[in-house]
Amino acid sequence: MKRNETGTGRFYFLLYDMKNAVRKNWLKMVVVVLPVCFVICAGVHRETSFLRENGTISSQAGFWNYMADAYTGLEEYFPTSGLQFEIPAIWLLLTLYVPFIAANYAYHEMHNDMGLQVLIRMKKRTGWIIGKVAYCLTCVLLFHVIVWLGIFLFSIIENDSLSSSKEIYSAVLGLNMAYLPSQSYIYFSLTALPMIMSLFLTVSQMILSLILKPVWAYLFIVVYVIASVYFRVPFLIADYTMILRNQCVMFQGIDSAWGLFTLLTLVIIEIVMGIFIFQKKDLLKKEEEEVYGNKC
16 A cells, blocks of 8 residues: 555656646747747748749748758858857757756755655655656657747748758758658657757756756756867767758668667666765755855
C-alpha cells in the first residue's frame, strides 16, 4: 500500500511540474514567439513574391520553407576572412528563449517553502530532479508547438502551400540543391533536432542552476551558444541546428539520426550528473547560510 501511495505521490508531483510549465509560460511564449514567427514568414513570403513577379522562380513558398528559414542561421564564420562577425538574431532567439523561460524554476522551487515541502514529501531527491526535467521537457514541447502553430497560421492566412518547394530552398534560403534529399529527412531536421537541442540546453541550464545562481547559469548557456556560432570546435554543438552551416550534415538522414542520438545521450548524461550533484547537495546548510547572510 505504501509503495502505491509513494508512486502516486511521485506521479502527482511530476504532473505538478508539468502543469506549472504550461501555466507559468504559455502566455510569455505566445506573446513573443507568434510575432517572431510572423516576421520570419513575412520576410520569406515577400522575397518569394518578388522573385515570382520577376520570373526568377515559379514556385510558391510553403510551411516547410518557412520552417527552414527560421533555422537558417549564418554561414560558417572564419576570423581570417576579414569579414565582420554577425549575430544570427532570429536563430539565437529560437535557441535561447526556452532556457531563459525555464531559468529560475528549479532554483526557486528549491529555495521557497512550498518547494521544500514538496522535496520533503517526495522522500527521494531523484524524483524531484525528474520532475524538473519534466518541466524543461514540457517547456520545450510547448515552445516548439507554438512556433509550428505560428508558421502554420501564417501559411493559412496567406493561402500558402503547407508543403515546400526545393526551388525556394535554393533561391531564397541559399541552400545547395545538391544536398537536399527527400522531404522526410527535411521534416526530421527541422523538428526533432531543434527540439532535442532545446532540451539539451534547457536541462543544462537547470542543472547549472543547482550549483550557480540562475542568472550565472543562463549566462553560461548564452556564452556557450554564441561560442558555438563563433568557433568550430567539436564540443561546441549548439549551432548544429543552423542549416546554412550544416546542410551537408543535417540533410543527410544517417548523420542527422546520429546527431539526434548524440544529443539524447548528452541529455541522459546531464540528468544523471544532475541527480548525483543534487544528492550531494546540503540543502539545510544552504538555507542556513542564506538566512544568516540576509540577517547580516
